[in-house]
Amino acid sequence: MKFTLVFPDKKRKTIRLGERLGVKTLLKHLPNGTTIKHPRRDTKVCGHKRRLLGKTFNDGDILNIVYKDHTSVRRLRRDLPTSNEECMISLSKDSKRAKMPCGHAITPRSLYDYCWSELENGRTEIKCPYVLNAKAETCNSLWSFDAFTKFANMNKKEKKTIENKIFTNKMKITNQKIPDVNTMISLLHNSPKTVIYGISCPLRRACPRCYSIIEHTGGCRSMRCGYPGCGFVFCFRCLSQGALCSYNCKTVPTQFALL
Structure with a gap:
């Protein structure tokens, strides 16, 4: 049917x-x-x-x-910036609108629904859909995971579901077999430690783009994923994209903390 x-x-x-x-x-x-x-x-x-x-x-x-x-009613958190502009999706002015990092307004309810709509369509990133002009060109600013989950006021369970969906979509795009999530968590959280430029760090990391498991065998912090078609360059220590890391970072985040 x-x-x-x-x-x-x-x-x-x-x-x-x-x-x-x-x-x-x-x-x-x-x-x-x-x-x-x-x-x-x-x-x-x-x-x-x-x-x-x-x-x-x-x-x-x-x-x-x-x-x-x-x-x-999905309420906007009090500590987040608000906007007087109408919601870019529902055009509503009745509920409080969040002022997203790109400056455009959206209600938490519309943001939550938009995120799920994008992920159901196979997207792996959430970008601003604000229409800029009559040619239907959009803002297209990339919203970070922390930003859109916070502005949509998602709870821990919702964040876990969203992260799982992003992970699944990335696996499908790179034509990789979707691994058992618990196995990946075990590989990453039970990883032996190594020292990279004086800072203790897990020996195993997952590529932030395709989630292939990578082990650090020596050399600097900059890592290029060797999976065919990926080639993502990132800092093995802080997991930031190569161009965004000054390589003076000292943070060592835990991957898949929500899963």
């Missing part, structure tokens, strides 16, 4: 599911705490193990997604 999902911000998404699957399966494709407005009845459809898609909807139905009252 084919469905067109229409979200509160008017964005649409088309999915296909078997008619003998439960409605609960359909709800797994949606943000937590959402319901579906029935296309022919004045009711909202919630997940139920006995409710089958084929007995609830028709093929080709357009389904309006409804956020529950307690989940529709």
Whole structure:
């Protein structure tokens, strides 16, 4: 069965599911705490193990997604900068808008939904979608993981899910077999230590771009990933991209801390 999902911000998404699957399966494709407005009845459809898609909807139905009252409000943290401009996605001025690092405004709810929309489309990075001119050129500024998760007010569980999705998308782009996450965590967190220019550092690191496991066998901190098609250059100590690290860094972050 084919469905067109229409979200509160008017964005649409088309999915296909078997008619003998439960409605609960359909709800797994949606943000937590959402319901579906029935296309022919004045009711909202919630997940139920006995409710089958084929007995609830028709093929080709357009389904309006409804956020529950307690989940529709995703509040902006008080310590973050706000903007008086309208939200770049919902065009709303009713809720507080975050002022993103690039200077453009967005509500935490719209930011959360936009991030998931991008990741569901296979993206591995979240960039600003603000439309600059009539030619539909966008800002396209890259938002860091810390920035968009903080401005969307994501909790620890949501951050973990987002990071897992980014990891999966990167594996698909580089045509690598998706490894068992627990195995990767074990390899990285149980790594032996080595000393790089006087600072203790794990002997094993994962390439920040393709997540290939790399061991430091000697030489300087600058590392080039040897996986075919990658070649990403980064600092083995602080994990920053090569051009962004002064190589005077002293921080040694733990990889996959959220997983």
